[in-house]
Amino acid sequence: MSGVIFNIQRYSLHDGEGIRTVVFLKGCPLRCRWCCNPESQLPQPEISYVRQKCIGSAGCGFCAEACERGAVTFCTDGKAAIDRSKCDNCLRCAGNCPSKAIRAEGRSADADEILDTAEQDAVFYAKGGGLTVSGGEPIMQGDFLTELLQNARRRRLNAAMETCGFGDYAILRQAASLLDMVLYDIKSLDPGKHKLWTGQDNALILDNFSRLCADYPGLPKWVRTPVLPGFNDGELGAIRDFALSRPNVRWEALPYHSFGAGKYAALGREYGV
Numbered sequence: 001m002s003g004v005i006f007n008i009q010r011y012s013l014h015d016g017e018g019i020r021t022v023v024f025l026k027g028c029p030l031r032c033r034w035c036c037n038p039e040s041q042l043p044q045p046e047i048s049y050v051r052q053k054c055i056g057s058a059g060c061g062f063c064a065e066a067c068e069r070g071a072v073t074f075c076t077d078g079k080a081a082i083d084r085s086k087c088d089n090c091l092r093c094a095g096n097c098p099s100k101a102i103r104a105e106g107r108s109a110d111a112d113e114i115l116d117t118a119e120q121d122a123v124f125y126a127k128g129g130g131l132t133v134s135g136g137e138p139i140m141q142g143d144f145l146t147e148l149l150q151n152a153r154r155r156r157l158n159a160a161m162e163t164c165g166f167g168d169y170a171i172l173r174q175a176a177s178l179l180d181m182v183l184y185d186i187k188s189l190d191p192g193k194h195k196l197w198t199g200q201d202n203a204l205i206l207d208n209f210s211r212l213c214a215d216y217p218g219l220p221k222w223v224r225t226p227v228l229p230g231f232n233d234g235e236l237g238a239i240r241d242f243a244l245s246r247p248n249v250r251w252e253a254l255p256y257h258s259f260g261a262g263k264y265a266a267l268g269r270e271y272g273v
């Protein structure tokens with residue numbers, strides 16, 4: 001079985017205990033306005049285009065040659081322009097672009113490839129590090145996630161998962177049975193604000209968290225709250241108290257940054273904060 005991933009990041013210090021190898025699965029049910037990984041949101045591979053890197057039609061033009069849908073045209077300065085309404089993300093242009101102005105975001109990968117990469121880093125895992133499955137939202141690829149975590153356990157790799165908590169509890173529970181820790185995002189306790197800023201109500205997220213804590217009280221849980229001025233900066237104490245009222249929970253607030261803002265234009269979308 002293969003899944004759709006958009007990155008494998010090695011030597012991460014921020015995605016669980018110790019040094020981690022992080023695999024990012026594609027697809028997310030939320031649309032957080034501040035999301036710094038917009039390439040994670042759609043479940044399928046897609047193209048990004050950075051105009052400044054384009055060589056131009058005079059010396060190149062290979063993207064238009066590859067495109068069977070007429071989605072690529074050229075501006076008066078020769079730079080490529082992509083009509084996203086005609087594009088079906090076939091990725092042919094990305095394969096033809098010599099300057100990487102057009103890139104494929106996302107690809108298929110199987111569990112063995114990911115776990116082989118993680119095992120190459122095992123020498124760094126001595127102090128509790130391991131594999132972290134992130135996204136996107138991993139539980140959107142439930143069958144692949146289960147296979148990945150089952151094989152990680154067979155290889156005796158420490159496994160963590162980052163989740164936004166919005167999804168099928170049966171998948172989350174199955175994953176938890178194979179995990180050494182969970183990193184769980186709780187962004188707001190206010191359902192209206194949560195829907196406005198993330199596109200979804202928070203009831204399922206909070207309910208899944210409570211069920212997870214009840215079913216796996218011994219599983220370490222690391223609750224994280226990204227702090228957004230005007231959204232949740234007035235309720236951090238309440239979120240902290242909600243999280244810490246459960247067993248085996250550690251809570252931390254993450255400062256807002258806009259590092260991902262530039263990626264939106266490359267994906268043909270608008271940044272929301």
Ligand code: SF4
Pocket residue numbers: 053054055056057060061062063064080096097098099100101102
């Ligand atoms: S293939 Fe790449 S570099 Fe060449 S014209 Fe198209 S976008 Fe520009």
Ligand code: SF4
Pocket residue numbers: 047066067068069070071072082086087088089090091092093094
């Ligand atoms: S991804 Fe495919 S359809 Fe879209 S612009 Fe590139 S070649 Fe054309």
